[in-house]
Amino acid sequence: MSRVPILSLASVEKVYKTGHHALKGVSLEVHQGELFALLGPNGAGKTTLIGIVTGLVKKTSGTVLVSGIDIDRDPARARAHVGLVPQELSTDMFETVWDTLCFSRGLFGKPKNPEKLEEILRDLSLYDKKNAKIMTLSGGMKRRVLIAKALCHEPSLLFLDEPTAGVDVELRRDMWKVVDRLRRGGMTIVLTTHYIEEAEQMADRVGVIHGGQIVLVEETSTLMKKLGQKKLFVELEEPLLALPEALASAGVELAAGGLKLIYTYDAKAEKAPLEPILRALDEAKVTLKDLQTKQSSLEEIFLNLLKGTNQS
Amino acid sequence: MNTGAIIAIYRFEMARWFRTIAQSILTPVLSTSLYFIVFGSAIGSRIEAIDGVPYGAFIVPGLTMLSVLTESVSNASFGIYMPRFSGTIYEVLSAPISSLDMVLGYVGAAATKSFILGLIIMTTARLFVPYSIEHPLWMIVFLLLTCVSFSLLGFSIGLWADGWEKMQIVPALIVTPLAFLGGSFYSIQMLPEPFRTLTLFNPVVYLMSGFRYSFYGQGDLGPTLSLALLAAFGGACLALVLWLLETGYRIRQ
Numbered sequence A: 001m002s003r004v005p006i007l008s009l010a011s012v013e014k015v016y017k018t019g020h021h022a023l024k025g026v027s028l029e030v031h032q033g034e035l036f037a038l039l040g041p042n043g044a045g046k047t048t049l050i051g052i053v054t055g056l057v058k059k060t061s062g063t064v065l066v067s068g069i070d071i072d073r074d075p076a077r078a079r080a081h082v083g084l085v086p087q088e089l090s091t092d093m094f095e096t097v098w099d100t101l102c103f104s105r106g107l108f109g110k111p112k113n114p115e116k117l118e119e120i121l122r123d124l125s126l127y128d129k130k131n132a133k134i135m136t137l138s139g140g141m142k143r144r145v146l147i148a149k150a151l152c153h154e155p156s157l158l159f160l161d162e163p164t165a166g167v168d169v170e171l172r173r174d175m176w177k178v179v180d181r182l183r184r185g186g187m188t189i190v191l192t193t194h195y196i197e198e199a200e201q202m203a204d205r206v207g208v209i210h211g212g213q214i215v216l217v218e219e220t221s222t223l224m225k226k227l228g229q230k231k232l233f234v235e236l237e238e239p240l241l242a243l244p245e246a247l248a249s250a251g252v253e254l255a256a257g258g259l260k261l262i263y264t265y266d267a268k269a270e271k272a273p274l275e276p277i278l279r280a281l282d283e284a285k286v287t288l289k290d291l292q293t294k295q296s297s298l299e300e301i302f303l304n305l306l307k308g309t310n311q312s
Numbered sequence B: 001m002n003t004g005a006i007i008a009i010y011r012f013e014m015a016r017w018f019r020t021i022a023q024s025i026l027t028p029v030l031s032t033s034l035y036f037i038v039f040g041s042a043i044g045s046r047i048e049a050i051d052g053v054p055y056g057a058f059i060v061p062g063l064t065m066l067s068v069l070t071e072s073v074s075n076a077s078f079g080i081y082m083p084r085f086s087g088t089i090y091e092v093l094s095a096p097i098s099s100l101d102m103v104l105g106y107v108g109a110a111a112t113k114s115f116i117l118g119l120i121i122m123t124t125a126r127l128f129v130p131y132s133i134e135h136p137l138w139m140i141v142f143l144l145l146t147c148v149s150f151s152l153l154g155f156s157i158g159l160w161a162d163g164w165e166k167m168q169i170v171p172a173l174i175v176t177p178l179a180f181l182g183g184s185f186y187s188i189q190m191l192p193e194p195f196r197t198l199t200l201f202n203p204v205v206y207l208m209s210g211f212r213y214s215f216y217g218q219g220d221l222g223p224t225l226s227l228a229l230l231a232a233f234g235g236a237c238l239a240l241v242l243w244l245l246e247t248g249y250r251i252r253q
């Protein structure tokens, strides 16, 4: 299956007026119909990246194509494809839900289409609030109004900037459902988050951004497999000439001329994954000098990510 | 040009005004009435006619301009400053809208409001002093051009300001003094030198004079010169606004 990139960034740089280098050579492709999660701690550059694509931030250099349209060459035509739900809850408070949707659609120069707007409101369970003033709505509903506003010009690419940040568990589930329904309707979605579980739950692919750089882009399933990987290093007093059968069949490898055993395992998938290995070592009557486990380098990245998240 | 967007912004801005329509209309009606009671009737009856025009009638164009000027500036500056301040501007900035579309929507609405306001004030004034308008077409042209150019000025203030103080500072320190010293309550012929000459550097003087000409067929300076200067001022404001928008000054990071 050949997939068309609906969004493509090449070597995008952003240096703010303050001198802060927020994006450092970001290159990225998002495919038609996928849900792409941009995962990174606060200050990683997620909002900056979205701002550049949607026209809120001027990039310093690099190229951005939306549906093949260069945003420098034809910004209006490129933006017509894009819907944006910003990180901050900013809406006009005194307007009704219906009026604000009509305004949003109008801004994109689209002719009136009440049926479409009704459909969007129903999908977001907002239909019975259509004549309510926005200030009377709960926080969760306000966020859904923002999504509705972003959808009402019928974009083909939707950006959701931290849709679940600072939201309680129930609302987060609610939001996941909304996003899932959109995705199944064929919408291409790029969402940002600093929750690993959120990316894991929802995304087809995950891009990790850190310090303004894309650290990796991976299918979610592959990433999760890699993430769970750990290595056990066992140093022996005396070299082993051959691996005992029980260890060999478990996938243990011999290294350093028989002085070292290496075992790669999935720390997440099994319960007590080291149990059988340790027992086999004991049965083989080898003398241990040292024991060590290590996370994959990816895991370290994520630990750093989490640290960043907890600090904020 | 994105006509749909221009209409959407224009409607939104007008709706904002209509939500507080009572206040929007009552305030100027009340303050004009007060001016005419105090200056027109009480004090004005003791001031002699200026160039054959009774003082009460003489101040009608000046008072109208004074309100239209300040309202244009404040309406247009708040119209763009508020969405910048609250963050809702993101929607306009991420839509397929050119700088000119934005100006037409926001400034168009602000100018419409102050134009209506001008008409309301002139109507209210008619209740207190009898006056007639000798050149109605000139009057409309002057009023309209003033609304548009000072709304453009206000819009640029709203784009430039990064705090409430700055929103107040230009109107308070520049626009209001210039307007008051622009001959709204007197003819510049009444000023002693060197103030009379100094006054000629105040752009509002030309405006007042031109507007008064359209009422009474006479002014301190010719209407054509007034019109030309006002148009040049409007053009400069438009250029400033477009430049601010195109460079993304304080709205696109």
Ligand SMILES: Nc1ncnc2c1ncn2[C@@H]1O[C@H](COP(=O)(O)OP(=O)(O)O)[C@@H](O)[C@H]1O
Residues within 6 Å of the ligand: A016, A017, A018, A020, A022, A040, A041, A042, A043, A044, A045, A046, A047, A048, A049, B253
């Ligand atoms: N307008 C701005 N001026 C200067 N620095 C900014 C501006 N906006 C964001 N930054 C900085 O750029 C970095 C990336 O910010 P942002 O894109 O908002 O990160 P994220 O959305 O991943 O939390 C941060 O260090 C932030 O402080």
Ligand SMILES: [Mg+2]
Residues within 6 Å of the ligand: A046, A047, A048, A087, A161, A162
């Ligand atoms: Mg952010």
